[in-house]
Amino acid sequence: DIQMTQSPSSLSASVGDRVSITCRAGQNIKTYLSWYQQIPGKAPRLLIYASSTLQGGVPSRFSGSGSGTDFTLTISSLQPEDFATYYCQQSLSTPTFGGGTKVEI
Amino acid sequence: QVQLVDSGGDLVRPGGSLRLSCAASGFIFRDYYMSWIRQAPGRGLEWIAYISDRGTVTYYADSVRGRFTISRDNANNSLYLQLKSLGDEDTAVYYCARFGPTVTYFDSWGQGTLVTVSS
Numbered sequence: 001d002i003q004m005t006q007s008p009s010s011l012s013a014s015v016g017d018r019v020s021i022t023c024r025a026g027q028n029i030k031t032y033l034s035w036y037q038q039i040p041g042k043a044p045r046l047l048i049y050a051s052s053t054l055q056g057g058v059p060s061r062f063s064g065s066g067s068g069t070d071f072t073l074t075i076s077s078l079q080p081e082d083f084a085t086y087y088c089q090q091s092l093s094t095p096t097f098g099g100g101t102k103v104e105i
Numbered sequence: 106q107v108q109l110v111d112s113g114g115d116l117v118r119p120g121g122s123l124r125l126s127c128a129a130s131g132f133i134f135r136d137y138y139m140s141w142i143r144q145a146p147g148r149g150l151e152w153i154a155y156i157s158d159r160g161t162v163t164y165y166a167d168s169v170r171g172r173f174t175i176s177r178d179n180a181n182n183s184l185y186l187q188l189k190s191l192g193d194e195d196t197a198v199y200y201c202a203r204f205g206p207t208v209t210y211f212d213s214w215g216q217g218t219l220v221t222v223s224s
Contacts (some may be wrong), residue, residue, distance in 0.1 A: 003165075032190040034210040036150075037223065043200055043214035044150065087150055093211035094164065097138075 002026050002090050002091055006098035008058075010049035013103060017078045021101045023071040032092040035073045039084045047086075048073065078103070107131040107213045109201050121222070122146040127184040127201030128213050135179040136158070138209065138216045143197040144220030151197075154186065155204070168194075179209050191222045 001031050003026035022075040023033065027099045030050035036044040037038055048064040051071060083105055088098040113125040125141070153166045154175040163175050170222040175186040184201050198219050202211040 032209055036211075038150075043216055044211075045214070046205075046210060046212050049205060049210040049212075050207075089150075089210070092164070095155075097150040097152070097213075100149045 001096050002093055004078075004088055004090055004096050004098040006086075006088055006101050008101060009014060009099065010102040010104060011080050012104070012105065013089045015078055018102060019075045019078055019082075021073045021088075022084055023073070023098050024068075025069045025071070025090055027092075028068050031067050032090055033064070033071045034065065034089045034091065035062075036089065037084045038087065038089045042080055044087065044104040072075075075103075107203065108217035109203065109213055109214035111180055111199065111201055114199065114220045116221045116223060117191055118224055119192055119222055123188045123191065125138040125186040125188065125199055125218060127186075127222070129182045129184065129203075132203075134177075134182040138208050139175075139177060140182045140200050140202045140204060141173075141175060141184075141199060141212070142202050142214075143195075143199045145194075145197040146216075148197075156184070167213075188220065193221075198218060198220045 005024045007022050033051045035048040038044040052064045063074045085100045085102045087100050108129045110129045142152050153169045156163045156175045160177045172190045176185045198217040200217045201215040203213040204213040
């Protein structure tokens with residue numbers, strides 16, 4: 001299995017802040033990387049796939065970048081509804097998820 | 106719109122069995138690969154199984170292979186997960202999820218159903 005490591009595991013931020021979350025793959029996964037948002041008590045929601053493609057209906061303040069082993073999810077201006085846990089997921093081989101990054105106020 | 110509704114979660118004793126269901130609507134179910142993903146309390150996401158669009162190919166995570174069985178009924182737009190030989194480590198919320206068109210990401214998720222393994 002390909003190991004996915006996210007950092008930080010949690011962060012504190014304020015509304016309006018620019019926030020970046022990093023995901024590192026244990027081997028080259030090209031751009032087979034997706035990002036999900038999970039609000040407590042809810043199912044995850046797809047934000048970005050193929051490293052940088054925004055899923056339909058997702059606000060443009062979310063963006064993704066990277067290839068190979070290093071990837072970044074950026075929220076350009078944090079909104080109240082963005083306080084959640086974010087997961088990366090690789091799909092070069094059988095799917096594996098990162099451990100999550102909790103974005104707190 | 107796409108909707109996935111998970112059901113079947115329950116309290117079950119160690120060593121017991123359970124069958125989870127996922128009812129799909131709003132899309133052509135037979136055209137999509139499907140998966141089950143679980144989340145233990147306070148933990149991250151763990152993919153556990155997928156099935157091809159026609160149901161001819163299945164694959165499992167090592168943690169459940171030999172104990173869980175994924176299946177589907179395309180005529181009734183339903184996905185299933187049979188769980189056997191359950192242990193404490195299987196306590197989790199179980200989500201069904203639809204693979205996107207390139208079978209590389211999960212673009213729709215059910216609301217989840219809770220399986221609790223406890224004596």
